[in-house]
């Protein structure tokens with residue numbers, strides 16, 4: 001069923017687990033998420049990155065919405081990392097009710113202004129909004145520790161930002177990085193605990209690919225209700241296709257694509273276990289969930 005991100009995250013937080021936000025690019029990615037959640041009775045979020053939106057356009061949004069509607073599991077559809085108002089408006093118009101307004105490349109003041117404006121528009125359509133302060137780096141190499149520290153989420157600033165913008169979820173930067181971790185991840189849990197103490201809305205951690213299980217558990221304990229996963233699933237798809245096309249020389253298309261779906265399903269299933277959302281679908285099938293899904 002097509003669910004509300006707000007409900008998924010609030011219920012997950014109350015019951016101390018987290019929801020996986022899985023970036024999808026095509027039918028195969030969507031199928032993999034559906035198979036994993038249906039096998040493990042888990043909620044999940046299908047996420048579209050703006051670059052995937054450029055690639056797939058409105059048909060990709062329709063695919064995600066229809067997949068969510070037709071699945072017996074609670075699934076939300078979310079627009080990831082949008083720095084461009086046009087993408088947000090396009091997604092809202094197409095029926096997406098969860099967006100990330102990402103002003104993190106801007107200065108703090110500009111980020112606040114951008115996020116507030118996008119949040120007002122999205123809320124006017126009944127959509128939930130994720131935002132980010134601090135800035136998650138995807139290219140850690142070349143950054144000095146001082147620069148890296150400067151990009152981490154400041155707990156006091158986070159309080160002010162959430163109050164001023166009215167966003168529904170906050171993506172925090174506590175040492176997490178996009179893409180692969182070049183050295184063992186080090187998360188600043190003291191910072192996360194401070195943010196948690198000061199803010200009541202659900203927190204989001206990007207860059208969950210490659211985080212060891214104990215860090216995932218600790219993050220959930222400290223209030224992270226959504227993990228974004230992209231790299232590991234994408235790598236599973238690409239590795240499987242390389243094997244399928246280059247090594248096996250198949251005669252038809254469905255066989256290697258089917259194997260790629262299976263490879264992604266396996267990675268997604270592991271993440272659902274890690275996030276603790278396996279066998280939690282029933283918690284989201286409540287009158288409250290239905291009410292929020294319809295709003």
Ligand SMILES: [Zn+2]
Pocket residue numbers: 081178206207228
């Ligand atoms: Zn991200």
